[in-house]
Amino acid sequence: MARRRQLFEGKAKILFEGPEPGTLVQYFKDDASAFNAQKKGTITGKGVLNNRISEYLMMRLAEIGVPTHFIRRLNMREQLIREVEIIPLEIVVRNVAAGSLATRLGIQEGTRLPRSIVEYYYKNSALNNPMVCEEHITCFGWAATQDLDDIVALALRVNDFLTGLFLGVGITLVDFKIEFGRLFENDDMRIVLADEISPDNCRLWDTKTGEKMDKDRFRRDLGKVEEGYQEVARRLGILPEAGIRDMKGPEGLQ
Ligand code: UDP
Numbered sequence: 001m002a003r004r005r006q007l008f009e010g011k012a013k014i015l016f017e018g019p020e021p022g023t024l025v026q027y028f029k030d031d032a033s034a035f036n037a038q039k040k041g042t043i044t045g046k047g048v049l050n051n052r053i054s055e056y057l058m059m060r061l062a063e064i065g066v067p068t069h070f071i072r073r074l075n076m077r078e079q080l081i082r083e084v085e086i087i088p089l090e091i092v093v094r095n096v097a098a099g100s101l102a103t104r105l106g107i108q109e110g111t112r113l114p115r116s117i118v119e120y121y122y123k124n125s126a127l128n129n130p131m132v133c134e135e136h137i138t139c140f141g142w143a144a145t146q147d148l149d150d151i152v153a154l155a156l157r158v159n160d161f162l163t164g165l166f167l168g169v170g171i172t173l174v175d176f177k178i179e180f181g182r183l184f185e186n187d188d189m190r191i192v193l194a195d196e197i198s199p200d201n202c203r204l205w206d207t208k209t210g211e212k213m214d215k216d217r218f219r220r221d222l223g224k225v226e227e228g229y230q231e232v233a234r235r236l237g238i239l240p241e242a243g244i245r246d247m248k249g250p251e252g253l254q
Helices: 046-063 099-105 134-139 145-167 225-236
Strands: 008-009 013-017 023-028 031-034 039-042 069-072 078-082 089-096 110-123 171-185 188-194 200-207
Touching: 023 046, 046 069, 046 078, 046 145, 046 200, 046 225, 089 145, 110 134, 110 145, 134 145, 145 188
Parallel strands: none
Antiparallel strands: 008 013, 013 023, 023 078, 031 039, 069 078, 089 110, 089 171, 171 188, 171 200
């Protein structure tokens, strides 16, 4: 396949021009970074797994009517997506206290929250993605009040659906980060789920043992990082058919 023009390279993905106007190709790398790229590494096979996991979750979400940028997976590391105008916000939804919430507010990691919390972060790595509130978002024009209403409603639907989906395979969805974009069609604009949903941007704990199966294994040097991602894919029933070269066979985390 002819190499397409590269438009953007991020920490974990590369975007290429798509085959038709209004489409892009999203390529998943094995590169991993944490703490705003202060920690860098490679997780072998991560790109292949995240491509699959994100495809699976976006497709399931589309089935319940959540609009997404996903069109179809092209190969082991690439998927075809709709070109959207990314809204510069990282939307975090939390069900259990962990990470920055636990640290900032002194809440014991693992405490179940009485209700889900939605947080907004301004997507700007030069500023270290600062947490912002609705006032900042509308004041600086990152999103209109109506857009934000749509975003929160979609984020909560995603949370409810994914919480149930993961619980069904013995995984607790602790928290996750998602991004949205504006999709322009004719004279209409719709807000759609964009980016990816994978163990890079979710906290996923084994419901019985509490074992972490997400990027915290990398962030916190817990070891068996690829095995964690692989276990998520295995439980969702989507281990790639041709991943033998890239990945070892499924192993437990213990
Ligand atoms: N997250 C992310 N990208 C970021 C920051 C956070 O994908 O730049 C995800 C992270 O994986 C977790 C959730 O958002 O699932 C909440 O992260 P938190 O605010 O606790 O920050 P962290 O502890 O990861 O720095």
